[in-house]
Amino acid sequence: MAQAAWEIVSGDGPLIAAAIHDGHSVRPNKKPLLAISDAARLTEQDPCTGFWTTIAPTRIVGKRSRFEFDLNRPREKAVYVHPADSWGLKVWHTELPSELVDESLRLYDAFYTEVEELLETLIVQHGRILIYDLHTYNHRRKGPYAEHDDAELNPEVNVGTGTMDRQRWAIVVDRFLMDLREYDYLGRKLDVRENVKFFGGHFAKWIHQRFPEQVCVLSIEFKKFFMDEWTGAVDQVQSTAIKSALAATTAGVLSELKRL
Numbered sequence: 001m002a003q004a005a006w007e008i009v010s011g012d013g014p015l016i017a018a019a020i021h022d023g024h025s026v027r028p029n030k031k032p033l034l035a036i037s038d039a040a041r042l043t044e045q046d047p048c049t050g051f052w053t054t055i056a057p058t059r060i061v062g063k064r065s066r067f068e069f070d071l072n073r074p075r076e077k078a079v080y081v082h083p084a085d086s087w088g089l090k091v092w093h094t095e096l097p098s099e100l101v102d103e104s105l106r107l108y109d110a111f112y113t114e115v116e117e118l119l120e121t122l123i124v125q126h127g128r129i130l131i132y133d134l135h136t137y138n139h140r141r142k143g144p145y146a147e148h149d150d151a152e153l154n155p156e157v158n159v160g161t162g163t164m165d166r167q168r169w170a171i172v173v174d175r176f177l178m179d180l181r182e183y184d185y186l187g188r189k190l191d192v193r194e195n196v197k198f199f200g201g202h203f204a205k206w207i208h209q210r211f212p213e214q215v216c217v218l219s220i221e222f223k224k225f226f227m228d229e230w231t232g233a234v235d236q237v238q239s240t241a242i243k244s245a246l247a248a249t250t251a252g253v254l255s256e257l258k259r260l
Contacts, residue, residue, distance in 0.1 A: 011057025014126035018060040019049035020071040049134040055247040069104040072201040144230035155193040160219035162199025
């Protein structure tokens, strides 16, 4: 039996944490068609982000691999067809049958319908909503033994705000950036910058288009400095410290959300 495609846990308050690329499973009827290995898929997914969502009372966690369907891309690009869609990686042995593509797109549509219903409910309850849209990104693409990518172009934390009306949400965004930068992360400060590497994906864009005045999505990308992106080995001390750093920002940003 296939694993559920996502999990939504509803709780009290206006804060949501989402990890839509946390999943690794693939439907049994599609898995035999995969040309890409489990290890290669894991390299391009977002380990630990589901764990980090536990800082929020309401959580959205993807359970399926982005290589089955990608919840952070527009519908017409949600199923990777050509290597150009997936960083040059060959995903499928042969062209996917249309019925399998359609099956994935039905799940994609159902996810967005459920998220929309969740947001509408929380907006009625709280007026404005804040979402931590959690992701990770690679910085050793040249190989497992190559030098890390230039740190000047690859901050430890990239906060994407390119899909929102930045001025409308300025006090919330600025408070998040300030508090995360000031957090004592294992005896040092994190390198936190805005819109250097990523600006926010389709998930954030879709939400901001539908709820521009009610929902603020911070697309938070952690560089995989807390793990080996090639083997998948995670430094649990650092992963837990990242979760604590995120948790430490919530009180401040929620206080700013109330001021709007």
